[in-house]
Amino acid sequence: MLIVGIVGYFSMTGFAANSVSQFARAAGAAQQEIINQYINECISDVAYLSLSRPAGTLAKSGQGDDAKSMLSLIAENIADRNSGFKNLVITDSSGNIVYEYEDIQGMKESFFGFEELEGYSEGSTKISKIYMNNEDYETSVFYVAKSIDADGLNNIDGFAIEIIDLxxxxxxxxxxxxxxxxxxxSVTDGTGCVLNYEGNAVQKIDDITDSGIRDVMKSTVKPTSAENNIDYNVGGKLGCYNYFTGASSLNWKWVSVYPANIAMSQIAVPLAISLGTMVVLAVICALLGILITKSIVNPMNEMVKVAREIQEGDRDKRLDIKAHNEFKDISELFNNMLDDVSMSEELHRTISDISDNMLFEWDFHKETMYVSDNFKEKFDIDPSEAQLANGKFLDKIMTEDYAEIYKRDISALLKNRTGHSGEYQMTTKNGSLLWFSIRALCVTDRLGEPLRVIGVVTDIDSEKKLELQLSERASYDFLSQLYNRSTFERELKSEIERSAHAKVAVLFIDVDDFKFINDRFGHSVGDEVIKYVAGCIKQRVKGSGFAGRFGGDEFVLCITDPKQIEEIESLSLDLIDELYEGYHSELANVSINVKASIGIAFYPEHGDDSNKVVAAADEAMYFVKKNGKANYHIYQPEDSEMEDLQHTL
Known part of the structure; x- marks a missing residue:
């Protein structure tokens, strides 16, 4: 029995010290998760703001009353649910303030914490150090910041910043x-300040007199994983510490602190137990087993059960608090955390409802898809059918070409773990094919693996169609509705590059005596003639090439169809005959017969680039002009020296 007592003494001594360490781990883990949840809510706020159009508008231009009003509404929502919220700030890329919810520093002033953002990595989230007794806010604060990429081009156009007190x-x-x-x-920012140490709300680490605990607070050694805390036993204190998660630049950590002398005094009870009989030990062990099962295991199982029910869709499920020990506080904190998550989701929906933007989020961990209500109203698509493994989802409502582009873009987003912005045509519920922009951001864990993709879909149909319309107008001649000169030359150059030395024909057409028509019948009739010639040309090139107007009465055709090229002389004669048949002008009340001279050149026979081929066709046309007009001629190198039409067919 003595041997059993001695063995029990040493066993229980080690167990007592280890229990204190384990208790510190459990308490630290439980409380740090609450703080971590709070910090991550702030990170989520800033992540959303960095993607919002109002923030992008202000970061780039510094102006926009509508954008400021929208940001003020968002800031009010954040302030309502976050008692620590102090201010919302938008800066440009140089750190100058372009928007403040609360007028603290003033517009165009440099943000007080911008020095920490120098060297910032684009797309990451920054958690600052603690600024003790900040003179601008008259209290100790820190901030959460994320870069703004207004155009989706992976640029830093500014920063969205949320200032929070302690x-x-x-x-x-x-x-x-x-x-x-x-x-x-205790909590330290890893730089110079610590919260809740020895009863002090906040103090500098260097003011701690115990050098051992001071070194623990400053330590930069990190555990191998988030689950493995680092233990310490120095300077009369013992406990453990670990780092919070959520941002790529987060150096904050929690430190559990317990007096070492009190921990060692606790071995008196284990010593008394160890001197008891084996029967007493057995009884105590049995009682402890029952107590642990009732007070720890059962409550933990209940928490797991509730968590699973919530995950399955019962968002109103909460823990039934019956315990009167530490698990009562844990249960209350657990319920409060669920309430905060519910409020955050409600805020998410509210912001979505008051915005024209449609939101979506892929959760790779839960393998679920969330879309905003206005998204469901716009598109006839079921989020439960989303294939998260490769990002397929929205391609179901896109045209075939844009679906392939979208899938390549999403694959690149998941591979590179960055942001993405693109424009696609998508089909709405009513069957309309409209233009939409999609901006998405890949959120990763600390190992760089994707956790979720957050995205915004915006209706840009009106703007895109106007842009395309303006682009099309800039490519065509207004009067003839054929390509203008610059567009024709660009298309001809592209056609020759694509042809890979295949034969291409160019016809240069000039209306004979056009000045006579203008002088006799007026410019309105002259415009009629241009339209008539353009209409005849369109019919000839339809399906076999394209045409353009070089100005005045000059037209150029490009024939790419091999069969038409072989019959180019017949085509030219038919066109000359059709033009000469003419039309009846209502304006002049006269029938007008149009004569035309046509020069013909071939690529690559008469030139190895587009400019040379057009020049050869032009020279051939002038050969016709000098030799009787109203005919056609295929270019010959000696044309400039000939005086007659001996080579005219």
Whole structure:
């Protein structure tokens, strides 16, 4: 029995010290998750703001009353649910303030914390250090920032910044005591400040007199994973620490603190137990087993059960709080966390409802798809059918060409773990094919693996169609509705490059005596003649090439169909005959017969590029002009030296 007591003594001594360490781990893990949830809510706010059109507008131009009104509404929503919220700031890429919800620093002033954002990695989220007793806000604050890419071109056009005081975190830390109130949780920004140490709300790490605990607070050693805390036992304190997650630049960590002397005094009870009989030990172990099962395992199982029911869709499910121990606080915090998540989702829906933008989110961890209500109203598509493995979903409502482009874009987004912006044609519920822009951002875990893709769909149909219409107008001659000169030359150059030395014919047409028609009948009739000639040309090139007007009475045709090229002389004669048949002008009340001279050249026979072929056709046309007009001629190198039509067919 003595041997059993001695063995029990040493076993229980080690167990007591280890229990304190484990208790510190459990308390630290539970409370840090609440703080981590709070920080991640701030990160989500800033991530949404960085993608919003109002923030992009202000970051690029610094102006926009509608954008400021929208941002003020968002800021009011954040302030209502976040008691620590102090301000919402938008800066340009140089750190100059272009919007403040609360007028603290003033417009065009440099943001007080911009120095930390220098060297910022585009697309990441920045959690700043703690600014003790900040003179602008007259309290200690920190901020969460994310870059704004207004055009989706992977540029930093500015920053969306949320300034937060320490009240919410301090409130959470005030409830972190454990071990009969002797242990507690501190939080450090990893740079120079610590919260809730030795009863101080916030203080500088360098002001801690215990050098051992001061080194723990400053330590940059990180665990191998988020689940593996780092233990310490220095300077009369023992506990563990770990880092919060959520942002690529987050150096904040939580530190559990417990007096080492109190921990060691706790071995008196294990020592007394170890000197008891094996029967007493067995009874105590049995009682402890029952107690642990009732007070720890059962509540934990209930939490798991509730979490699963919520995951399956019962969003109103909450823990039934019956315990009167630490699990009561944990249960209350768990329920509060669920309430906050519910409020966050409601805010998400509210912002979506008051915005023209349609939101979607792919959750790769849960393999689920969320879309906003206005998205469901716009498109006839079921989010439950989304294939998250390769990003397919919206391609179902796109045209075939744009569906392939979209799938390649999404694959690149998931591969590169970056942002994406593109324009696609998509079919709405009423069957209309409209233009939409899609901007998406890939959110990754600390290992760089995709967690979710957050995106915004915007109706840009009116703007896109106007853009295409203006582009088309710029390519055509107004009077003839044929290509203008620059467009024809560009298309001809592209056709020759695509032909790979295949034969291409160019016809240069000039209306004979057009000045006589203008002088005798007037310019209105002259315009009629141009339209008549253009109409005849369109019929000849339809399906076999294209044509353009070089100005005045000059027209150029490009024939690409091999059969038509072989019969180019017949085509030219038919065109000359058709033009000469003419038309009856209502304006002049006279029948007008149009004569035309046509020069013909071939690529690559008469020139190895588009300019040379057009020049050869032009020279052939002038050969006809000098030799009687109203005919056609195929270019010959000696044309400039000939005086008659001996080569005219």
């Amino acid at each position: 009240s919410k975190i301090s409130e959470i830390l005030s409830k972190t005591s454990y071990g009969e109130g002797k242990g507690y949780l």
